[in-house]
Amino acid sequence: MHTDVVIAGAGPAGLTLACELATAGVSTILLEREPQRPGFCRGFNLNARSLDAFDRRGIADRFIAEGLKVPSTFFGGLPAPLDIGNLGWDHPYTLGIAQTRVEEILEDRAAELGVDIRRGQGLTTFTQDEDGVTVDGGIRAKYLVGCDGSRSAVRKIAGIDFPGTPNTRYVMLGDVEADIAPGLHGGVFVIPRPGYLRVVVADPDFDRTEPITLEILNSTVDEALGRHVELANPRWLTRFGNATRQAARYRSGRVLLAGDAAHIHPPAGAQGVNLAIADAMNLGWKLAAAVQGWASPELLDTYHSERHAAGARVLLHTQAQALLGGDEVGPLRELFAELSELDGVGKYLAELATGVETRYEIGEFATHPWLGRMAPNIAVAIDGRPTSVAKLLHGGRGVLLDFGVVDHPPLDRIDVLRAEPLDEAPVGAMLIRPDGYVAWLVTGDGRAEPGPLAAALSRWFGLVPA
Ligand SMILES: Cc1cc2nc3c(=O)[nH]c(=O)nc-3n(C[C@H](O)[C@H](O)[C@H](O)COP(=O)(O)OP(=O)(O)OC[C@H]3O[C@@H](n4cnc5c(N)ncnc54)[C@H](O)[C@@H]3O)c2cc1C
Numbered sequence: 195m196h197t198d199v200v201i202a203g204a205g206p207a208g209l210t211l212a213c214e215l216a217t218a219g220v221s222t223i224l225l226e227r228e229p230q231r232p233g234f235c236r237g238f239n240l241n242a243r244s245l246d247a248f249d250r251r252g253i254a255d256r257f258i259a260e261g262l263k264v265p266s267t268f269f270g271g272l273p274a275p276l277d278i279g280n281l282g283w284d285h286p287y288t289l290g291i292a293q294t295r296v297e298e299i300l301e302d303r304a305a306e307l308g309v310d311i312r313r314g315q316g317l318t319t320f321t322q323d324e325d326g327v328t329v330d331g332g333i334r335a336k337y338l339v340g341c342d343g344s345r346s347a348v349r350k351i352a353g354i355d356f357p358g359t360p361n362t363r364y365v366m367l368g369d370v371e372a373d374i375a376p377g378l379h380g381g382v383f384v385i386p387r388p389g390y391l392r393v394v395v396a397d398p399d400f401d402r403t404e405p406i407t408l409e410i411l412n413s414t415v416d417e418a419l420g421r422h423v424e425l426a427n428p429r430w431l432t433r434f435g436n437a438t439r440q441a442a443r444y445r446s447g448r449v450l451l452a453g454d455a456a457h458i459h460p461p462a463g464a465q466g467v468n469l470a471i472a473d474a475m476n477l478g479w480k481l482a483a484a485v486q487g488w489a490s491p492e493l494l495d496t497y498h499s500e501r502h503a504a505g506a507r508v509l510l511h512t513q514a515q516a517l518l519g520g521d522e523v524g525p526l527r528e529l530f531a532e533l534s535e536l537d538g539v540g541k542y543l544a545e546l547a548t549g550v551e552t553r554y555e556i557g558e559f560a561t562h563p564w565l566g567r568m569a570p571n572i573a574v575a576i577d578g579r580p581t582s583v584a585k586l587l588h589g590g591r592g593v594l595l596d597f598g599v600v601d602h603p604p605l606d607r608i609d610v611l612r613a614e615p616l617d618e619a620p621v622g623a624m625l626i627r628p629d630g631y632v633a634w635l636v637t638g639d640g641r642a643e644p645g646p647l648a649a650a651l652s653r654w655f656g657l658v659p660a
Contacts, residue, residue, distance in 0.1 A: 195326060197223045197310070198485045200335040202317040202348050206293065207453025207470035208341030209300035214478025216307035217251065217590040218628075220485050223333060224309055227316030227342075234369065234430030237293035237467040238387070241267065242278065243549035244468045245285040246568060247475045250587040250630045254285070256299050261291035269511075269543045270462035271518025272531050276544040283550065284571050284584070292388075293467050317347055322448045336485055339450045339477070341470070346455035354451065355442040358458075358509075361435025364397040368411045369429040381418040381521065390429060397433055406431040436460040436516050438509050444498040452477055457505045462515035463547055465508050472549055473501050479590060479628035488607060488656040500554045511546050554631055562621075562635055569626045573616040580616060587630055592655055596623040599640055600647065607655050625650050 199215055201208045204226035215222045240248075240257055248254040265279030265287045279286050304311060320329045320338055327338040340348025349356060369392050376386040385392040393411070395418050404410075412425045440457045444450060453470030477497045483489035518527050534540045545551035556566040564570070571584045574595070586593050592608035594600070599622035602610050608625075624635035625647065634650035636642045651657040 195335060196333050197221045197335045199223075199337045199339060199481065200225060200317075200327065200329050200333055201339045201341055202329075203227075203340065203342035203346075203453075203455070204297070204301065204311065204313070205341060205343060205453060205470065206296060206300065206467045207455070207474050208339075209297060209304055210471045210474035211339060211341060211452060211478055211481075212304045212309045212311075213251070213300060213307060214474060214590065215482055215485075216304065216309050218479060218482030218486075220482045222309050223335070224304065224311045225315050225317050225329070226311065226313045229314035231294055231297060234432075235292045235294045236461075237296075237464060238290060239464050239467070240289040240291055240296060240471075241464075241468045241548040242283050242285045242288070243552065243568070244471045245289060246550075246571075246584075247471060247630065249284065249571070249584045251590065252585070252588040253299075253303060256303075257289060257291055257296065258285075260295060260299075261289035263287040264290055267544050267547050268463075269518075269534065269547050270515025271520075271523075271527055272534055273527075274531065274534075276534065276540045276547070278544050278548070281541060281544065288548075296467065317342065320348070320351060320449075322352075327448050337448050337450065337481060339452060339481070340455040341452050341474075342455050344454040344458045346451065348449060349441060349451055349455050352446045352449045352451075354446055356439045357442060358439030359437065361437045364400060364402070364433050364435045365394055366397045366406050366411050366414060366431075366433050368393045368406070368408070368425060368431050370408070370411075370425040371427045372423055372425045374423050379419055382415055390427070393425065402433070406433050434461065436513075438513055440502065440505055440509055444502055445494060450477060450481070450494075450497065452501075456501070457509060459509045459512040460516035461512075462519060463512045465512055465547075468549055469505065469508050472504065472552070475629045476501050479592075483656065490653055490656045493654070493656070496554075503555070504549075504552050507546070507551075508549075515547075556633060562637065564621070564624070564632045564635060567632060568630045569624060569632045570620070572620060574613040575616055576611050576613055578614075583626065584630075586611065587626065587628065590628050592628050592633075593626045594623065594647075595626060597621065597638075599623050599636055599638075602647070605651070605655075605657055607657065608651075625654070627654055 198220045199222045201224045212222050212224045245254050266275035267288050268275045326336050340346045376384045383394040408428050416422050438459045441451050452473040480493050484494045554566040569583050573582050594610045597619045604610050622636040622638050625633045627633050633654045648659050
């Protein structure tokens with residue numbers, strides 16, 4: 195083997211995954227087709243859940259230091275943003291930060307961790323057999339992960355179906371300079387960007403084949419506004435549709451998919467970067483366990499079951515957001531806006547739009563609200579030293595956090611920590627996976643959920659009782 199894992203694609207999914215694998219001590223070659231990052235920027239935000247995830251590796255501050263904290267999120271089509279400033283979250287804001295900067299920060303981190311990043315070297319073909327994969331006839335690895343975007347070569351070569359719905363409408367996008375205020379002007383959406391404006395307008399020509407030019411964009415904008423606004427100095431002109439698709443399988447043998455390679459959806463709601471990061475955080479430790487040979491037989495398959503379900507939720511609400519923005523659903527939008535102001539509804543939508551609602555199916559007895567969810571970042575003391583759940587996960591290992599009810603002997607692959615709560619003890623003990631999600635817990639009164647700790651240690655960490 196030349197390496198444990200080959201990743202194709204150095205976007206948010208591939209870079210986050212590379213960092214996760216390197217943190218777990220797994221060797222990785224990251225192939226990126228483009229010699230350089232493109233000059234334009236697609237996404238502009240990290241949501242609360244992405245920041246939670248990076249916080250559990252000690253790198254959230256690298257992004258937060260550069261971004262703009264906006265104490266709200268939005269649900270596409272609704273006129274007002276949803277307030278998230280008072281929901282008690284660790285990161286009660288959306289971070290305005292360019293996707294290109296997010297990628298640069300992640301790439302620096304991957305390089306620090308020793309990832310072999312090969313720019314200008316795209317994957318063109320691969321084969322897999324019982325023991326591994328061979329990429330482009332040369333690189334031999336135990337696993338291959340396609341993080342190579344929506345047109346994923348890995349997905350196609352692996353023969354993984356990509357069912358869903360095709361484009362039924364298109365919008366044009368121009369990053370330009372213009373004398374027009376940000377906001378929604380009839381059918382023209384103007385979004386402020388650092389030093390320029392992002393202008394988005396429906397493309398009336400569904401069958402267009404020629405590339406978007408400044409002239410085409412300008413005349414379409416003028417038509418929609420009913421007046422002329424001069425657009426100038428284009429940085430990026432493009433056109434995209436509302437196709438929604440999801441890979442039928444996120445795993446085929448030794449080949450896996452993450453990010454846009456596994457799902458596409460309308461950009462409404464600004465989800466894709468964040469979904470890619472969430473996929474990678476879920477996959478990283480499981481793939482590392484498979485490489486290192488301690489995964490239970492079904493562990494890697496839980497990547498598909500957990501992330502396919504989470505992705506389907508995002509496809510659902512991004513389609514809803516795209517529809518809510520349509521001309522023909524004005525009354526529905528108005529009613530929806532009223533509903534979003536009701537107690538609990540705005541919070542529900544905000545949790546949906548930020549990934550905070552994500553809950554993995556941990557077991558049929560999963561009744562405690564924390565089970566399957568990201569463990570709250572509670573403050574604790576270990577050996578008298580104050581710390582927090584997020585900090586305990588920086589090394590990417592699982593944690594059995596015991597407030598004095600389990601008294602478990604030390605274990606190989608996870609940190610067994612006897613903790614004192616710095617506030618009220620919220621549970622008796624909990625088993626936290628490396629991605630921060632609660633896999634088992636026992637309540638303060640000693641009631642274990644969802645079942646014996648031994649079963650959870652075996653399922654998630656391949657630890658079989660002596
Ligand atoms: C107009 C627009 C606006 C958006 N705005 C937002 C937003 O505000 N917030 C948000 O969260 N998301 C946004 N998105 C979505 C977001 O950009 C994507 O979902 C995100 O980039 C997906 O990350 P990824 O790593 O899966 O794929 P990508 O970022 O597409 O990365 C794939 C990488 O793989 C490389 N590659 C491709 N083929 C190969 C190959 N054969 N071998 C090696 N490398 C290869 C590519 O060069 C690329 O670097 C937007 C998208 C668009 C189009």
